[in-house]
Amino acid sequence: MFKSLSLIVGTALMFAINLGAVPQTKKADAPAPAPANFLKTVSQDGRAEIELAELAKSKSTNTAVKNFAQMIIDDHSKANSEVMSMAKTKNVTLPADLTAAQKNTKAQLDRASAANFDRAYANAMVTDHQNAIREFEGAAKSSDADVKAFAEKTLPTLRHHLEEARKLTSAK
Numbered sequence: 679m680f681k682s683l684s685l686i687v688g689t690a691l692m693f694a695i696n697l698g699a700v701p702q703t704k705k706a707d708a709p710a711p712a713p714a715n716f717l718k719t720v721s722q723d724g725r726a727e728i729e730l731a732e733l734a735k736s737k738s739t740n741t742a743v744k745n746f747a748q749m750i751i752d753d754h755s756k757a758n759s760e761v762m763s764m765a766k767t768k769n770v771t772l773p774a775d776l777t778a779a780q781k782n783t784k785a786q787l788d789r790a791s792a793a794n795f796d797r798a799y800a801n802a803m804v805t806d807h808q809n810a811i812r813e814f815e816g817a818a819k820s821s822d823a824d825v826k827a828f829a830e831k832t833l834p835t836l837r838h839h840l841e842e843a844r845k846l847t848s849a850k
Contacts, residue, residue: 711813713822714770716829717761721772723810724758726780727803733787734799742849743796746842750803753835764824800846807840 711719727750734747765772776784783802790798814836817829 710816710819710821713768713820713825716813716817716820716825717765717768717770718772719813721758721761721765722776722780723806724754724761726776726784727754727806728758729776729780729784730787730799730802733784734795737788737790737792738796738799739792740796740849742846743799746800746803746846749842750839753839757832757835760828764828768824797847800843803843804840804847807836807843811836811840 731747731750731754735744735751738744738747762772764770787795787799787802811833814829814833817825818833820826820829
């Protein structure tokens with residue numbers, strides 16, 4: 679049992695690292711990111727979360743996981759729409775595709791067994807949202823009023839996602 683739990687936790691951490699959710703040099707209290715960089719990161723990470731949630735909806739047999747995935751799709755689609763609008767007004771070109779690491783994570787989750795998928799997905803979402811919250815807390819200090827307002831408005835949703843993802847990791 680401990681061996682499989684350790685495998686699941688290790689796999690989830692690997693997914694989170696591949697998503698870019700575990701920064702290698704970021705400190706706990708991150709400074710405000712440059713507005714253009716923040717918009718690019720948020721756009722790409724949001725799209726990755728939506729694609730992983732779509733995978734969870736199709737692959738999971740757990741109703742709670744499917745409901746969580748739909749919430750992620752709904753909330754991140756709305757947020758991404760706002761980011762796209764903000765980027766357009768600020769003349770920021772957003773990345774057209776996921777990063778190679780995000781594509782790899784999606785492929786790994788797609789190959790995960792049914793028995794391991796739900797836990798690995800939930801663990802990846804916990805890690806991703808912990809790091810997203812740090813990123814958004816930094817952006818809430820931005821000197822760019824639009825970025826600051828967006829970050830402040832979005833933080834409660836991200837915190838809710840983290841709470842729900844944590845519930846999924848503790849469900850049996």
